Amino acid sequence: MTHGEQQGPEIVVGLVATPPDHPARVVARLTAELARGLAARVNADVRWTVREGWGEVAPRRDGGVEALLEDLARRRVDDQWDVAICLTDLPLDAERVPLVAQTSARRQVAVVSLPALGLHQLRAVRAAVPDLVSRLLTDASDQRVPPAARAPTEMARRIPAVHRVVGEADAGERRYVASGLIGRARLLAGMVRANRPGRALLGLSKLLVGAFGTAAFALTTDTVWQMGDVLGVLRLSVIMLLGLTALVAWLIVAHDLWEKPDRQTPTELARLFNLGTILTLTLATAVSYVVLFVGTALVGLLLIDRSVLEQTLQQPVDFTDYLTLAWITSSLATVGGAIGSGLENEETVRAAAYGYHPQPDGWGDVKDGHPDSGR
Template identity: 85%
Template structure:
């Protein structure tokens, strides 16, 4: 460190991810670039130090953003940070509008709801967090940085369909909400992104194997060939949708993935959790269906000779007939795959539930960045 760097005032920014799942992944990558972003956009006359930490596995749901801000303020005071930012995957609301972020100058903290940022959460967080830090330091009149009164407005301009609302209860609080259909659609896509549908897809490997086994058996029966030939595109589409819906419903019921409102989980939050779970499972099962369909087409083309298929259908056949055969076979096999889902590891399948977060292997030490076990 040069002498000029030692002479610059130091500001410590704490970045807390709760739960240590998708928010921790975003926080880890954001930490690496946040100091340079703060230097560029807030003040180059300050030496910025960013501390990364993990929050609770199951963040408080009953108090919404206020509860998170209270917990974060205590964490900031205990660790002696100047300001603290919380990244969470909780879908928060303010007056029935998706809440993107909320700041509290009195507590010198801010919370960011990653789902409200949509699919590109790291990029949006990188754009928003420096403005939140600048706004907090400006609101508390920190002498180490110049006044940044335009930071709140800057953040609202950086994120599309987001506007700022001043709190009437606390003059030092500001909320950033996403309005209209764009904001709600972005919240739902962000929830699916935060729930990591790829993890759910990999977790359903035994289901896919069971479906392949069912499809392979169905391809050997000429009754299926005749059914595929007789059914039209509309009825085949209905059978496919019913099969996928039945599979998603079976996964939710068999593995108890449905979130029920209780004292700690308001009804609105439970509905969002359930919607996030349904969308995640729907996406995962749809991708599994595509993989099953492609595999069934290839197997059908290899096993069923064209002359045999023409003899059963009593007409000339083309590659389209193989696609139709794979279509009905894959749709019926998804129901058989539901039986295979009962063989999945319970922890793996439950990870698809939006409100469920498995205990991580270790907790990141705040001082040296090394993981250690949680007691």
């Protein structure tokens, strides 16, 4: 993509998404506007050309950021890009804190970890990538652009995820790192964002069908009505939490979503993957529970006459009694939902695992706007 019809020297910037899942969507959005941003913020007298491409479906984990930088450097040379930026959903770390980005002037490449940016990832990369490109060209003494106007430390003031910059004096090998506690909380939120909990929710449609079937049966049982009346808020809350926990555990075990450390996956990375998977499934099942609760409450109001419920409970009832009935019924129905989840498409459910990346449709790399074979 070329910015306008500008004349002058051309600088080619490569954007690589690895894996081609969530990062590819961010790259596609960024590619459409990056040339204008580079012209406005780096140098308007340069013809900026932005190429986008896909990286590996399952990027290398064992070497961390260095493995990504080396792979990206080879890609930059092969494709004859001036600089290359990799956007990845791999959680990276440096000095035991989340790594937001790392630049290498020697290799003319940079890597950005999307999860470390938190929830507003597109907004953050819009602000960070032009600065990273400018910094790489400045550190390489590229005469086609003026020296970077902003110091590297300014990213820490403009991008909330960046806490400090490490290695400023090291010939362009810089790491932009997050803070400890807040940075890890932002990283986990970003992992859930990258894992697309909405996809997990839609993928568990049969779970909801099974749960609704169980709830419909339970609503016709007066024993359940009496249980809801006798149990207090605390016990109902415990039953709900146990049901949701059991459902998440069942999904993980039944569909083999647990990431095990091995030679390619360090223990800390496997722990982060598993935490991301648990949080994604917890959010998806919690939303499913809310949908089930609302649906059960509406069905209860329509089907169970107030006089019948009063006769069974032997006391006056109001709207809160119907909500209590929906509460106990929905909690019990999550067991039926777990059974229904066993009928889900394996590929759909496994997509909820953070470390799993299905091969996308139309798999193939993109070079100069033309699809090529995957790398």
